[in-house]
Amino acid sequence: MSEYLTLAEASELIGKSKETLRRWDREGKLSAIREPMSNYRLYKKEEVEALFAAFVAQDMNEEVSNFVEAERDYTVLELFAGAGGLAVGMEKAGLKCVALNEIDKWACQTLRKNRPNWKVLEGDIKAFDFSEYHNKIDVVTGGFPCQAFSYAGKKLGLADARGTLFYEFARVVNEVNPPICIGENVRGLLSHEGGKTLEGMISILDEIGYNVVPVQVLKAIHYKVPQKRERLILVGIRKDIELQYEYPKPYKKVYNLRDALKKGELFDSHVPKSEGAKYPKSKKEVLDLVPQKGYWRDLPLEIQKSFMGGSFHLGGGKTGIARRIGWDEPCLTLTCSPAQKQTERCHPEETRPFTVREYARIQTFPDDWQFEGSIAQQYKQIGNAVPVNLGREVGYSIVKFLNQYYSLSKPK
Numbered sequence: 183m184s185e186y187l188t189l190a191e192a193s194e195l196i197g198k199s200k201e202t203l204r205r206w207d208r209e210g211k212l213s214a215i216r217e218p219m220s221n222y223r224l225y226k227k228e229e230v231e232a233l234f235a236a237f238v239a240q241d242m243n244e245e246v247s248n249f250v251e252a253e254r255d256y257t258v259l260e261l262f263a264g265a266g267g268l269a270v271g272m273e274k275a276g277l278k279c280v281a282l283n284e285i286d287k288w289a290c291q292t293l294r295k296n297r298p299n300w301k302v303l304e305g306d307i308k309a310f311d312f313s314e315y316h317n318k319i320d321v322v323t324g325g326f327p328c329q330a331f332s333y334a335g336k337k338l339g340l341a342d343a344r345g346t347l348f349y350e351f352a353r354v355v356n357e358v359n360p361p362i363c364i365g366e367n368v369r370g371l372l373s374h375e376g377g378k379t380l381e382g383m384i385s386i387l388d389e390i391g392y393n394v395v396p397v398q399v400l401k402a403i404h405y406k407v408p409q410k411r412e413r414l415i416l417v418g419i420r421k422d423i424e425l426q427y428e429y430p431k432p433y434k435k436v437y438n439l440r441d442a443l444k445k446g447e448l449f450d451s452h453v454p455k456s457e458g459a460k461y462p463k464s465k466k467e468v469l470d471l472v473p474q475k476g477y478w479r480d481l482p483l484e485i486q487k488s489f490m491g492g493s494f495h496l497g498g499g500k501t502g503i504a505r506r507i508g509w510d511e512p513c514l515t516l517t518c519s520p521a522q523k524q525t526e527r528c529h530p531e532e533t534r535p536f537t538v539r540e541y542a543r544i545q546t547f548p549d550d551w552q553f554e555g556s557i558a559q560q561y562k563q564i565g566n567a568v569p570v571n572l573g574r575e576v577g578y579s580i581v582k583f584l585n586q587y588y589s590l591s592k593p594k
């Protein structure tokens with residue numbers, strides 16, 4: 183009977199439920215025979231394998247693409263712009279940055295250096311009035327730093343959030359009145375204060391006239407980024423607009439560190455040489471002992487204990503500590519400082535942190551995007567950014583929405 187498979191085996195091989203297979207049997211798509219004694223379904227192995235091969239081929243051919251061409255010149259106001267990860271991504275998607283606000287002087291210099299024509303508004307967002315952009319901007323975007331609200335009443339209103347940077351984001355959206363606004367944040371916002379912070383943000387956007395699309399956390403690895411980074415996306419659609427916003431579709435192909443640093447599909451040359459941080463001698467001696475894709479557990483027990491200190495007894499995987507990244511895996515999330523304690527992401531072959539340009543590649547910044555300030559400032563700007571390729575895919579989703587909006591409605 184080895185040329186036959188049971189229902190359970192066929193279901194596992196093909197990756198479809200037993201119910202689906204029963205239906206396919208009834209419909210004649212994949213016919214089963216009956217085992218004479220038990221009357222159970224049996225499937226010819228070669229037929230199941232042939233069907234499976236057809237699925238794989240279909241999957242490979244299924245060209246997911248979020249690309250869409252902007253039918254007009256769409257305008258963006260980017261808040262909390264940092265070194266421009268999201269802004270460059272949106273630019274690649276065909277959106278035009280009309281103005282960007284950022285408080286950090288080095289990040290502002292980075293933006294000006296690379297895009298002398300961008301209007302960079304340097305300073306605390308609280309000091310800026312954006313009403314000159316009223317009804318003149320298509321999308322307001324911003325990665326506002328997450329802060330707790332103080333709750334006086336049951337439902338949080340805009341005024342209650344005063345003093346927080348989310349308040350400023352919402353205030354600007356209110357002043358500008360764009361058809362769509364997009365906030366980005368870390369996954370932790372979902373559970374911040376037991377979910378109340380996010381709930382508060384949604385109720386504030388509701389109060390100022392925006393419906394919030396169910397929140398999603400996008401995994402950068404599904405959007406052509408060779409890094410396991412996640413970004414929470416908060417999309418508000420102005421209430422007079424009856425259009426569905428669709429998140430960008432995830433791609434099947436996952437890129438790895440080799441794709442980031444070597445010539446290939448993501449970049450057409452090897453990573454350029456650049457400056458970078460070094461590990462102190464004691465840390466280098468420890469990391470020298472860790473193999474590719476290894477971490478602190480690969481160290482001799484005594485070294486594990488001294489390297490981990492108090493964390494040794496805390497349990498949990500902590501696979502990001504003393505980690506050496508492998509060429510064939512996506513990098514772990516980059517932090518704002520590459521030699522930071524207990525978040526080491528060591529180069530696969532050399533015992534050192536990634537250089538500035540390697541950092542930028544892992545965040546999918548183009549090689550010609552320069553960063554200003556000391557090396558520490560440059561790492562910080564890169565580590566804070568939305569990966570450019572993720573920004574581009576989110577950008578396409580905005581373009582798609584705006585194309586529909588302008589084709590269906592008479593804009594305000």
Ligand SMILES: C[S@@+](CC[C@H](N)C(=O)[O-])C[C@H]1O[C@@H](n2cnc3c(N)ncnc32)[C@H](O)[C@@H]1O
Nearest residue numbers: 262263264265266267268285286306307567568
């Ligand atoms: C997570 S980063 C944004 C990264 C950016 N979206 C990118 O993709 O590169 C948040 C930024 O908010 C800026 N920021 C913090 N407080 C601010 C304030 N009061 N006014 C303006 N910008 C501020 C920080 O300097 C930081 O660059």
